[in-house]
Amino acid sequence: MAYQNAQIPSAALRIAVSAVNLLAAADIRREIDTLLPGQSGRRPWEFPSVVAAQASAMLVLLTPLWIEILRSHFHDEIDVALTTAAALLFLVALWVSIAALVNWREISLNKAWVAVLSLLPLAGFLQFWYMNFYKPVHDRPNVEVVASLEELRRAGTVSHMRAKITVVNAGTAAADILGSAFVVTGHDLSSGPMTRGQARSVLKLSAREPHPPESYKRLLKVGRVIRAGNSLAPKQKWSTSFVFDANGSTQKVVRLAVYVSLLTHTSDLQVRGCGEREERFKELTLGCVEAKLPSQSWIRSVLSEERYARTILLFSPEKPPSLATRYRYVVGESNGQGLFRGGVYRVETVEPLVRDSRALTYAEYRLDP
Structure with a gap:
């Protein structure tokens, strides 16, 4: 692996987040296909898969913002484009997550979605904390x-x-x-x-x-x-x-x-x-x-x-x-x-x-x- 074993959990987390986002896209597609003319569908935060996808993606989207704002000293056109896209997607994910918290009674959740909503964001937070705070302090030359x-x-x-x-x-x-x-x-x-x-x-x-x-x-x-x-x-x-x-x-x-x-x-x-x-x-x-x-x-x-x-x-x-x-x-x-x-x-x-x-x-x- 080009980026050492420390990135294996991070790669696995991103694969899981991508899978949940694909499932959310499929749910929205099926909803659109079943709508009759003039009928309005469910709002984004009423889909458990959409809420899980956006909540788990927030820390993934936070990583490029963290790198570019706090760790980089030079910003070219590619950097600006990537961080702008990440910032916009982060705001969308934040909006969906907050709306889901406010209107949580309108979301029909089974035990599987409760586990995904709980564990994926938590795993993302722990991975971010481990790679950026814990490991740099404890894994250094002596x-x-x-x-x-x-x-x-x-x-x-x-x-x-x-x-x-x-x-x-x-x-x-x-x-x-x-x-x-x-x-x-x-x-x-x-x-x-x-x-x-x-x-x-x-x-x-x-x-x-x-x-x-x-x-x-x-x-x-x-x-x-x-x-x-x-x-x-x-x-x-x-x-x-x-x-x-x-x-x-x-x-x-x-x-x-x-x-x-x-x-x-x-x-x-x-x-x-x-x-x-x-x-x-x-x-x-x-x-x-x-x-x-x-x-x-x-x-x-x-x-x-x-x-x-x-x-x-x-x-x-x-x-x-x-x-x-x-x-x-x-x-x-x-x-x-x-x-x-x-x-x-x-x-x-x-x-x-x-x-x-x-x-x-x-x-x-x-x-x-």
């Missing part, structure tokens, strides 16, 4: 990253170090890797207590590192932890280690930072290199990977524009490398010149079932004898 540094031996001022990195999927759902990196840097120790300005710099919302920027001296080693596009199954454990040298005369502390950008597992995550890098980050980019975000349903693929996550490893002379993931949407076909409309969005505004997470951990080792 990955733990552990990093450590140890000194193997020392020759003069040079320490021969070993770094270990362990990644464990502690959640109940698989997770896709959008990007990852480990960064080994050398830092100086502060000669005195932190100033108020240094403390404010470390604690401000935009700060990426736990230490003041002036403590950073040099980049010792950088690499990829797990290849972008790979997946971690629930309870799966991944680990690696590597060695490097650090000179205690040029830095007092060695820091290992591990970045892992994650996404709820999808069946068709397409990872590619960045065709056009963002101009303002072009000179600072060490690496860039894009992952196209697959749509979770057919209606979303029609109404929503193409979305992707861009993971960038940034490095400037003043700061250590750091990993950042940004979510964007494409307008029109790519022409090789980075054609897209801007904006950085949380991934849940892209798809409610596509949730992200960012694992980050540090380990430090003091080189002083």
Whole structure:
């Protein structure tokens, strides 16, 4: 199935709603065929099948309105036409349902129609709630990253170090890797207590590192932890280690930072290199990977524009490398010149079932004898 198993109940619900609507159309057709000239037939809400069909269709018709109004940032002619048609049909269904509630004594219901009228709308509401609220909250990445540094031996001022990195999927759902990196840097120790300005710099919302920027001296080693596009199954454990040298005369502390950008597992995550890098980050980019975000349903693929996550490893002379993931949407076909409309969005505004997470951990080792 193109849109994963989560859409099976939704597809079954739509088939059931379609069957009830076909039955309602057949009932109205038979009513018209039996009418004599000048005779007026029953009103729409007097047909149990019509009431059941319209009541059960309301949440199905609400879905495209929900997607286009709350989840989409670009509206073309097809989107407007589909949502307008859905809105008109929703108003008709609402009118029939309200009229049936007001005139319920005029409707002849047997037990079968009572069950349909009760269960189909309820099933639609539960499906809508599960797919848009419950599942996005409870089915998201939960990955733990552990990093450590140890000194193997020392020759003069040079320490021969070993770094270990362990990644464990502690959640109940698989997770896709959008990007990852480990960064080994050398830092100086502060000669005195932190100033108020240094403390404010470390604690401000935009700060990426736990230490003041002036403590950073040099980049010792950088690499990829797990290849972008790979997946971690629930309870799966991944680990690696590597060695490097650090000179205690040029830095007092060695820091290992591990970045892992994650996404709820999808069946068709397409990872590619960045065709056009963002101009303002072009000179600072060490690496860039894009992952196209697959749509979770057919209606979303029609109404929503193409979305992707861009993971960038940034490095400037003043700061250590750091990993950042940004979510964007494409307008029109790519022409090789980075054609897209801007904006950085949380991934849940892209798809409610596509949730992200960012694992980050540090380990430090003091080189002083």
